[in-house]
Amino acid sequence: MEAERLRRLFRFFGATQSAGRSPVYEALSEGVAGDDGLLGLLLDTPEEQRRPSLFFAAVNLLLASRRGSELAAYYPIHGGHRAVDDRLVPALSAFCRRHRDELARLLSERSTQTNEIRRCVALRVGVDHVQRHWPGPVAFAEVGASAGLNLLFDHYDYRLDGEVSSTTSASSVVVSCEVRGASGTGILRTAPPITRRLGIDQRPIDLSDPDARAWLEAFVWPEHIEELATLRGAVDLAAATSAARVVTGDAATDTARILGELPGREPVVVFTASLLSYLTAQARTAFVAQLREAAQRRPVAWVFAEAPGLLATTGLDVVALRGPLARRNSLYLVGASLRGADRRHDQLLGLADPYLRWFSPARDPADDFDWVPTD
Ligand SMILES: C[S@@+](CC[C@H](N)C(=O)[O-])C[C@H]1O[C@@H](n2cnc3c(N)ncnc32)[C@H](O)[C@@H]1O
Structure with a gap:
C-alpha cells in the first residue's frame, strides 16, 4: 500500500509541480513511479522523508560532483545538453543503484531545505x-x-x-x-x-x-x-x-x-x-x-x-x-x-x-x- 501511495505521490509531483517547468523531473517522476527498485530505496527511508523534492535533491547533490555521469548529461545546471529521451530513466536507475548507500544516508539524515x-x-x-x-x-x-x-x-x-x-x-x-x-x-x-x-x-x-x-x-x-x-x-x-x-x-x-x-x-x-x-x-x-x-x-x-x-x-x-x-x-x-x-x-x-x-x-x-x- 505504501508503494502505491509513493507511486501516486511521484505522479502527482510530475503532473502538478514539474509539468511545463522541468521536462527532466516530469519524466523522472513518472520513471520513479514505475520503477520498483527506486521505490524500494524510498521505502527503506523513514516515512516522513519520502518526498519527491528530497529524493531529487539527494540525487542532484551527488550529481554535482559527478558531472561526467550519464544522468548529469540531462541536467543543464551541471553542464548537460541532452534532451529527455528513453535513456533518462534507466540512467537514473543505474545512478541510484551505484550510489545507493550514499543516497540512503542523505535521505535519512537530510531535510527539505529550500529557500525560494x-x-x-x-x-x-x-x-x-x-x-x-x-x-x-x-x-x-x-x-x-x-x-x-x-x-x-x-x-x-x-x-x-x-x-x-x-x-x-x-x-x-x-x-x-x-x-x-x-x-x-x-x-x-x-x-x-x-x-x-x-x-x-x-x-x-x-x-x-x-x-x-x-x-x-x-x-x-x-x-x-x-x-x-x-x-x-x-x-x-x-x-x-x-x-x-x-x-x-x-x-x-x-x-x-x-x-x-x-x-x-x-x-x-x-x-x-x-x-x-x-x-x-x-x-x-x-x-x-x-x-x-x-x-x-x-x-x-x-x-x-x-x-x-x-x-x-x-x-x-x-x-x-x-x-x-x-x-x-x-x-x-x-x-x-x-x-x-x-x-x-x-x-x-x-x-x-x-x-x-x-x-x-x-x-x-x-x-x-x-x-x-x-x-
Ligand atoms: C520548504 S522550507 C521553506 C523555507 C523558506 N520559508 C522559503 O520560503 O524559502 C521549510 C522550512 O521550514 C523549516 N521548518 C520545518 N518545521 C519547522 C518547525 N517546526 N519550526 C521551525 N521551522 C521549521 C525547515 O527547516 C525549512 O527550513
Whole structure:
C-alpha cells in the first residue's frame, strides 16, 4: 500500500509541480513511479522523508560532483545538453543503484531545505498591506526561514511581468515573477524601514558551511540555470551582511518567546512560506496560539504564502477558505492576518504558484480565484 501511495505521490509531483517547468523531473517522476527498485530505496527511508523534492535533491547533490555521469548529461545546471529521451530513466536507475548507500544516508539524515526568494513577492505584497493599516517602520521575522534569504527582501530588485517594479540601490539580485489577471505595474510599493530582522528555523542553514550551501543548491531544478545564479547571488549577499540571522527554534513552541526578545514596540511582520506543510495539525494550532500570545505584547502581522487547505485549519477569517479554494492545495494563498491585543483583521491578498513563479492579486476580499488559469 505504501508503494502505491509513493507511486501516486511521484505522479502527482510530475503532473502538478514539474509539468511545463522541468521536462527532466516530469519524466523522472513518472520513471520513479514505475520503477520498483527506486521505490524500494524510498521505502527503506523513514516515512516522513519520502518526498519527491528530497529524493531529487539527494540525487542532484551527488550529481554535482559527478558531472561526467550519464544522468548529469540531462541536467543543464551541471553542464548537460541532452534532451529527455528513453535513456533518462534507466540512467537514473543505474545512478541510484551505484550510489545507493550514499543516497540512503542523505535521505535519512537530510531535510527539505529550500529557500525560494521569489516568495519575497508574496512578502512584499503582504508588507504593503500591513503598511496601509500600520504605516511606519516594522520589525521583521520569518518562521521556517531556512538560510534566511527572505530576510533581505528589501535588498532585492523586483521584476513583475518583465517590468521593473521596485529597485534598491544597485542590487545584484533580481526577483522575477509573472502576474496573472492584472498588470505588474504598481503592485509593489516602497518597502518600509525594517528595524530588526530575524529568522527562526528548526534546522537553520549555515551559509558559511560549503556543504550546507551545496545542499541548498541541490533543490534547484535541472533546467533552472538562472535560478541557480539568483540563488548564488542572494547567498553571497547574505554572507556579506550580518543581517540575515536565523536562530534555532520550533514554530510551535518557541515563536512567542523569540519574538518577545525582539526589542522595540513597532509592529512585527511574521512571514511564513511553505512552513505549514511541515507542521502536524497540533503544531499548526500551537503556532497560531504562539502568534496570539506574541500579539498581546506588540502588534503582529502574520503574512503567509501557504497551501489553502492548511490555512483553512488555522482559524483564519477568510470567506473564500470556506469554499472550494480550500481544496486547491497545489497552489498557495497569499494573505495577511493583522493581530493586536484585542483585534484581528484577516485579508486575502492573492493566489500564487508555490514557488511564486506567478502571482494573481485578489480582485476582492472574498475572491475564490476560479478565474485564474493555472497552467
Ligand atoms: C520548504 S522550507 C521553506 C523555507 C523558506 N520559508 C522559503 O520560503 O524559502 C521549510 C522550512 O521550514 C523549516 N521548518 C520545518 N518545521 C519547522 C518547525 N517546526 N519550526 C521551525 N521551522 C521549521 C525547515 O527547516 C525549512 O527550513
